[in-house]
Amino acid sequence: MTQNHSADVLASARRIVVKVGSSLVTNEGRGLDEAAIGEWCRQLALLSRGDEAAGVGGPREVIMVSSGAIAEGMKRLGWAKRPHEVNELQAAAAVGQMGLAQMYETKLREHHLRSAQVLLTHADLADRERYLNARSTLLTLLQYQVLPVINENDTVVTDEIKVGDNDTLGALVANLVEADLLVILTDQRGLYTADPRKDPSAELVREGRAGDLALERMAGGAGSSIGKGGMLTKIVAARRAAGSGASTVIAWGREPDALLRLARGERIGTLLVAPTQKTQARKQWMMDQLQLRGAVVVDEGAARKLREEGKSLLPIGMTQVQGVFSRGDVIAVRDSITGAEVGRGLANYSSAEARLLCRKPSSEIAHLLGYSAEPEMVHRDNLVLKR
Numbered sequence: 001m002t003q004n005h006s007a008d009v010l011a012s013a014r015r016i017v018v019k020v021g022s023s024l025v026t027n028e029g030r031g032l033d034e035a036a037i038g039e040w041c042r043q044l045a046l047l048s049r050g051d052e053a054a055g056v057g058g059p060r061e062v063i064m065v066s067s068g069a070i071a072e073g074m075k076r077l078g079w080a081k082r083p084h085e086v087n088e089l090q091a092a093a094a095v096g097q098m099g100l101a102q103m104y105e106t107k108l109r110e111h112h113l114r115s116a117q118v119l120l121t122h123a124d125l126a127d128r129e130r131y132l133n134a135r136s137t138l139l140t141l142l143q144y145q146v147l148p149v150i151n152e153n154d155t156v157v158t159d160e161i162k163v164g165d166n167d168t169l170g171a172l173v174a175n176l177v178e179a180d181l182l183v184i185l186t187d188q189r190g191l192y193t194a195d196p197r198k199d200p201s202a203e204l205v206r207e208g209r210a211g212d213l214a215l216e217r218m219a220g221g222a223g224s225s226i227g228k229g230g231m232l233t234k235i236v237a238a239r240r241a242a243g244s245g246a247s248t249v250i251a252w253g254r255e256p257d258a259l260l261r262l263a264r265g266e267r268i269g270t271l272l273v274a275p276t277q278k279t280q281a282r283k284q285w286m287m288d289q290l291q292l293r294g295a296v297v298v299d300e301g302a303a304r305k306l307r308e309e310g311k312s313l314l315p316i317g318m319t320q321v322q323g324v325f326s327r328g329d330v331i332a333v334r335d336s337i338t339g340a341e342v343g344r345g346l347a348n349y350s351s352a353e354a355r356l357l358c359r360k361p362s363s364e365i366a367h368l369l370g371y372s373a374e375p376e377m378v379h380r381d382n383l384v385l386k387r
Ligand SMILES: Nc1ncnc2c1ncn2[C@@H]1O[C@H](COP(=O)(O)OP(=O)(O)O)[C@@H](O)[C@H]1O
Pocket: 020, 021, 022, 023, 024, 185, 186, 187, 188, 190, 191, 192, 193, 194, 195, 196, 197, 218, 219, 220, 221, 222, 223, 224, 226, 227, 228, 229, 230, 231, 232
């Protein structure tokens, strides 16, 4: 990839997930690093506003994934050694998360940015319906220019049902909101050819392809007892983020103005470029669904609006619902005249609900179902037209 092209990947990223690790957040376990958190918050606020003087080229939607709850909880409880017992780790997380949320709230407020705490579990991301709900909440927060500060809900999860490390959580969040870029800030300047703590001759890798297995061989585990995943989970996270088209940067969290410089297109740390672009990755995923659970049949007018005007499918254009599907399933949209597939997309309502909504204006959804998720049956962003 050329220098210019990689600068584009960075400068054109509109939706960015930033992940910071425990060792940075808690100053290697010494306690919340107020100055460092304040510094990221300042940059996040400038990015979110698209501050002209900062030269970041327009507003960005930013989400923070922050570790540090357990490390901070241990500090507050006066525990010198990380406990092994799950209930103790969970208690530490509960104590530390208070401090974490409070610190981000205070620092972001100083920079006139509102924030929201979002604690997620693996189950929230694995279950289709909860996944869509989490997605919808995060997108709503972004729409209102509120910065979501995310961590795993350590207090309620045990080892078997854990995401486990926040590099992976960051990638899952990037998938969830279809981010353009995942920035992983850590205590090293990026990925080195070997663990720099063990091999002083290791060299910084400036760029690679996300998913390249050779990179995984260079990466080792955590260098300190504070961090959880080490470099390997970051490289695997980059592969996962690339699944929905997001590229990843791994950079040093203390690099001055790192987030602003990245947004300006400056090359810092290690850039792992996603081989397929965001929309392409998404379309591919939807088209690859072999087993469609159902379909909605639409009238001529709706089919035309979808095909020719790139519009969303509204319930009013639906004439029939086929099969049994849930909210979030991929369904086919069929033309009532020829029966041909117009396209495929994500259903906002289940088949049972959709049957009640056929031919009805969206303004009646709340009345008919007792709630309203979205005015569309399938939003155009979640629709791939058949060529
Ligand atoms: N190839 C590598 N390049 C850079 N760091 C590596 C590599 N292999 C292992 N590491 C280790 O990974 C550590 C970063 O991971 P971790 O401690 O989990 O940080 P964080 O808390 O930021 O997630 C580094 O301090 C380093 O010792």
